[in-house]
Amino acid sequence: MGKSGAGGLLRRDTPTEEGSLPKDEIFDLMSNHRRRYIIHHCKRENEPITLSDLAEQVAAWEKDKTIDELGSAERKTVYTSLQQTHLPRLERAGIITYDDGEVELTERTERLDIYLDIVPENSIPWGVYYLGLSLLSCVVVAGLWAGVLPTGAIPAxxxxxxxxxxFTVSATYHSLTNRRYRFENFDQPP
Incomplete structure (x- = not known):
C-alpha cells in the first residue's frame, strides 16, 4: 500500500508492489540518454560489461562515431560521468549491479520493459485497433441476431x-511486432 501524504491522500509515486519502482522514478531514470544507453547496451550484451567498454560504446553513440574514431578525451568524459553519476544512480534504483568495474543488469530491469519498448511513429495504437475489431465483431453478431446476415448458404x-x-492473427502479429521493436533489438538506442 502507498503512504498517505497531507490530507490522507494516496501518493501516486509510491510502489504498488514490493520492490517495484514508482513511475516518477522510472521516468526520471529514463529521462537521461546516458542511462538509456547503459540499459540498452547491457540488454544487448546480456552479460557483465566492463565500465571502459560501456563508456566507449556510449561515447560512440553520443558522438555518432565508431569506437575506433573516438578520442581519448571523449572516452574519458563519458567514463567519468558514468562512474560518478549514472551508474550509482542506476545501482541505487536496483537496475544494475556495479562491482569491480563491471556492470550487469538486475532482474528489476524487466519491469522497465513496458517503458522502453519503441512504438513506430505512424502506427495505430493497439488498443484502438482491438477496439475497432471488437466493434466490428459486435456488428457481425448483432447482424446474425437480427437476421440481416445470410446464414442459409453459409454454415452458422x-x-x-x-x-x-x-483476433488470433491480430494478436500474433501484435506479439511479433512488439518483439521486433524491443529496446534491445536496435543497433543504436533510439
Missing amino acids: LTYPTVIVAA
Whole structure:
C-alpha cells in the first residue's frame, strides 16, 4: 500500500508492489540518454560489461562515431560521468549491479520493459485497433441476431470462426511486432 501524504491522500509515486519502482522514478531514470544507453547496451550484451567498454560504446553513440574514431578525451568524459553519476544512480534504483568495474543488469530491469519498448511513429495504437475489431465483431453478431446476415448458404459457425481468426492473427502479429521493436533489438538506442 502507498503512504498517505497531507490530507490522507494516496501518493501516486509510491510502489504498488514490493520492490517495484514508482513511475516518477522510472521516468526520471529514463529521462537521461546516458542511462538509456547503459540499459540498452547491457540488454544487448546480456552479460557483465566492463565500465571502459560501456563508456566507449556510449561515447560512440553520443558522438555518432565508431569506437575506433573516438578520442581519448571523449572516452574519458563519458567514463567519468558514468562512474560518478549514472551508474550509482542506476545501482541505487536496483537496475544494475556495479562491482569491480563491471556492470550487469538486475532482474528489476524487466519491469522497465513496458517503458522502453519503441512504438513506430505512424502506427495505430493497439488498443484502438482491438477496439475497432471488437466493434466490428459486435456488428457481425448483432447482424446474425437480427437476421440481416445470410446464414442459409453459409454454415452458422463461419462468422464466429472468422472473428476468432481475426483476433488470433491480430494478436500474433501484435506479439511479433512488439518483439521486433524491443529496446534491445536496435543497433543504436533510439
